Amino acid sequence: MIDNHCHPFSLDGEPLDLSALSLDVGQEPDADERRRRMGPGRVAVELLTARLAARLGCEPDELGAARARAAVDWEAYVSGLFADVGITALVMDPAWPAGAAEHLEDYATVSHCSIHPILRIEPIVDQAIGEGAGAEEIVRTVLDAMADAVSRGFVAFKTIVAYRTGLDVDPQATLRDAQSSLLQDLPVARRGKALRDLIFRRALGVAADLGRPFQVHTGIGDSEIRLREANPLLLEELLRTPEGSAVPIVLIHGSYPWHDEQAYLAATKPNVWADISLFTIFSPVTVGDRLLRILDLAPAAKILAATDGYQQPELFWFGAHVLAEGWDEAAKRLAAAGARSGWLRDVNQAFFEGNARTLYGI
Numbered sequence: 001m002i003d004n005h006c007h008p009f010s011l012d013g014e015p016l017d018l019s020a021l022s023l024d025v026g027q028e029p030d031a032d033e034r035r036r037r038m039g040p041g042r043v044a045v046e047l048l049t050a051r052l053a054a055r056l057g058c059e060p061d062e063l064g065a066a067r068a069r070a071a072v073d074w075e076a077y078v079s080g081l082f083a084d085v086g087i088t089a090l091v092m093d094p095a096w097p098a099g100a101a102e103h104l105e106d107y108a109t110v111s112h113c114s115i116h117p118i119l120r121i122e123p124i125v126d127q128a129i130g131e132g133a134g135a136e137e138i139v140r141t142v143l144d145a146m147a148d149a150v151s152r153g154f155v156a157f158k159t160i161v162a163y164r165t166g167l168d169v170d171p172q173a174t175l176r177d178a179q180s181s182l183l184q185d186l187p188v189a190r191r192g193k194a195l196r197d198l199i200f201r202r203a204l205g206v207a208a209d210l211g212r213p214f215q216v217h218t219g220i221g222d223s224e225i226r227l228r229e230a231n232p233l234l235l236e237e238l239l240r241t242p243e244g245s246a247v248p249i250v251l252i253h254g255s256y257p258w259h260d261e262q263a264y265l266a267a268t269k270p271n272v273w274a275d276i277s278l279f280t281i282f283s284p285v286t287v288g289d290r291l292l293r294i295l296d297l298a299p300a301a302k303i304l305a306a307t308d309g310y311q312q313p314e315l316f317w318f319g320a321h322v323l324a325e326g327w328d329e330a331a332k333r334l335a336a337a338g339a340r341s342g343w344l345r346d347v348n349q350a351f352f353e354g355n356a357r358t359l360y361g362i
């Protein structure tokens with residue numbers, strides 16, 4: 001499997017706290033206590049606890065100690081998890097934690113997978129806005145950074161504008177609009193909508209020139225996101241522009257809960273792909289149903305498997321297992337409906353590996 005979208009993981013075997021791996025990323029004084037209280041009641045935590053205990057050969061209530069023993073040889077433990085699910089390559093967004101992009105070789109060493117980084121544009125935009133730069137300068141900084149990243153081996157770009165000013169992008173935003181939007185009295189993360197819209201469109205054009213795909217965060221995210229601003233249909237006007245139709249655009253995270261919308265865009269726009277990830281980690285039991293909704297409409301050449309693993313290698317392992325089980329469930333339904341086994345084998349291969357290999361040139 002090629003993991004089409006993921007993040008850095010711990011390089012030194014920090015303790016595993018499953019309750020902390022939550023979509024609730026609140027920072028209030030009682031937030032950690034709340035996550036600890038809520039954790040055991042979450043299906044994902046229950047399944048990961050039971051499955052990891054089975055893998056480590058311990059009782060679930062001894063998981064902490066067994067994991068600590070296994071983590072003594074961190075490289076063997078981590079590479080074993082990746083090997084168990086057959087992941088051989090990671091398309092990684094190393095924007096977080098800070099400095100992770102300097103450690104790409106270490107991620108390869110520890111996971112025994114090849115690492116293919118992608119450039120997230122928002123850290124560049126946010127920093128420049130925070131420093132008081134003008135719109136024209138910020139646009140140029142982002143576009144220059146894109147060309148530089150490709151020259152350093154980055155295989156794609158990514159935007160989390162859904163977390164900032166939302167996917168309702170105005171493709172007609174001008175430089176003058178962009179400059180005025182910087183004067184808004186808003187926190188940096190919500191400031192500069194017209195600027196961010198302008199950058200998104202221009203960046204798509206540059207990605208097309210560089211021949212590199214663009215991942216777009218859609219749907220489910222942590223509690224920082226305003227989910228209704230992450231509906232992929234909000235992108236329709238942008239997708240009709242020359243820039244928006246010139247470059248492969250990957251809508252990530254199954255656009256949860258907008259699977260039908262994601263599948264529709266992948267089915268009707270020649271340059272739109274559908275990545276299935278993240279909700280697999282946090283809503284694991286319904287993955288087969290959700291995957292089937294996407295497979296039911298989107299062409300097989302347009303679907304991409306991923307974990308969106310981060311922070312702990314167990315999330316990659318768990319996400320990949322859950323996705324494989326979801327595939328098996330969906331494939332059973334498709335076979336019962338009359339799909340031939342050879343066709344299902346081809347779709348499986350395209351979904352878990354072939355499409356990503358082609359799209360990113362891996």
Ligand SMILES: [Zn+2]
Nearest residue numbers: 005006007308
């Ligand atoms: Zn991600």
